[in-house]
Amino acid sequence: MYDSILKNKSSDPKQGVYFIGTTPPKQDTDIxxxxxxxxxxxxxxxxxDYDGLIVYDIQDETSRIDKPRPFPFKYTHDSRLYSKLLHDKSTKPVITYKSVSQRDAADFSNWLSDAWHQYSVRDIVLVGSPSSEGEIKLSLSDAYQTLKEHNLDFHLGGVTIAERHISKGDEHLRLRAKEVQGCEFFISQAVYNAQATIDLLTRYALECKSEGVKPKRVVLTFSPCGSAKTLEFIEWLGISVPEATSLRILQSENPLKESLLISRNNFEQILQACLPLDIPLGLNIESLTNRKEEIDAAILLFKLxxxxxxxxxxxxQL
Known part of the structure; x- marks a missing residue:
């Protein structure tokens, strides 16, 4: 068992926090x-030199979009199991994602108890349904309430999607609402549209200032893209890729290298615009595929x- 090391580290806005994102192996992988x-x-x-890992809970998002998924969906092993394995082997903190819509409140309450007592999970991010279509047994708000009633001191985070801010203009208000419901940090969807992220973070900082509260930490996610197929998957996931950016990647002699340069440039733009806003920032680097070259590129992107x-x-601080 371990208390949340991240809770203490995340409270210092003058230092970054750095993560590697991963998914559990496919469910049909022998244990x-x-x-x-x-x-x-x-x-x-x-x-x-990383601070911890993020283990995603992959859900079937076909209800969110009409286009076929570029890579077939397969269920994975329990995110709690893989989180505990990675924590025990690395001694690093692990943030465990949990998709909540498939279980009712009683099932989710049991999931929380087992996560805490059997799997030593302390840092979690709850994710709602990918769309309003289909059966939703538990809304994200109800899941937050169930967690609050559970009296276990999880370090709770939420997801933030800059693309939602493009279309609806209210993502900063969603962040504030999630804070009221207990979220202490946020992790973004993969960033390929720097301006969307800048707009969101600027609005969020101004909203916090108007309410007299300090912004919570926002961990920005970046992912390499080495092929047209990966780019198709990135866009299928709902990640905003400006047309010029996708053309730069597809027309490049080395698409993977080009995507790293684009990510670094996007990150520099975001930092120039948003560091003065006093939002504590962090980094999460993930590979969206199992291709070895993209996984290796994710390590290089992390260093950059x-x-x-x-x-x-x-x-x-000068």
């Missing part, structure tokens, strides 16, 4: 092989962007 997959991941991460944020934070 005996899952430990070796975790070892392989952690061996890849030995060359970088961590160095960028560390430098900008140091400069801001």
């Amino acid at each position: 005996a092989l899952v430990s070796g997959i975790a070892d392989k991941l952690l061996n890849r991460l030995e060359s970088i 962007l961590k160095a960028t944020l560390d430098l900008k934070l140091a400069e801001s």
Whole structure:
């Protein structure tokens, strides 16, 4: 068992927090092989200085969009199981995602008890239904209420989607509402549209200022893209990719390298616009596919962007 180390670290706005995002192995992977997959991941991460891992709870999002999923959907092993495995092997904190819509309040309450007592989960992010279509057994708001009534001191985070701010203009208000419901940090969807993120963070900072509260930490997610198929998947997930950005990647002799340069440029734009807003920031780097070259590129991207944020934070303290 461990208390949330991240809760203490996240409270210091003058330092970044740095994560690697991953998904549990597919459900049909023999449980005996899952430990070796975790070892392989952690061996890849030995060359970088990261604060923790994020384990996603993958859900079937076909109800959200009419287009077919570029990569077939497959259920994965329990996010709690993989989180505990990675924590035990690495001794690093792990943020565990949980999709809440498939269970009713009683089932979700049991999930929370087991997460805390059996799997030593302390840091969680709750995710609602991908769309209003289909059966929703538990809304995100009801899940937050169930968690509040549970009296276990989870370090709770929420998801933020800059693309929603483009279309609805109210994502900053969603963040504030989630804070009232207990969220202490936020993790973004993968960033390919710098301006959408800048608009959201600026609105959020101004909303916090008008209410006399300090902004919560926002962890920005970046992901490499090395092929047209990966780009198709990124867009299928609802991630906003400006036309010029997608053309730069697709027309490049080295699409993967081009995507890293784009991500670094996007991040620098965001930092220039948003560091003066006094929002504590963090980084999460993920690979959206199992392609070895994209996984290796994610490690390089982590190094590039961590160095960028560390430098900008140091400069801001001069």
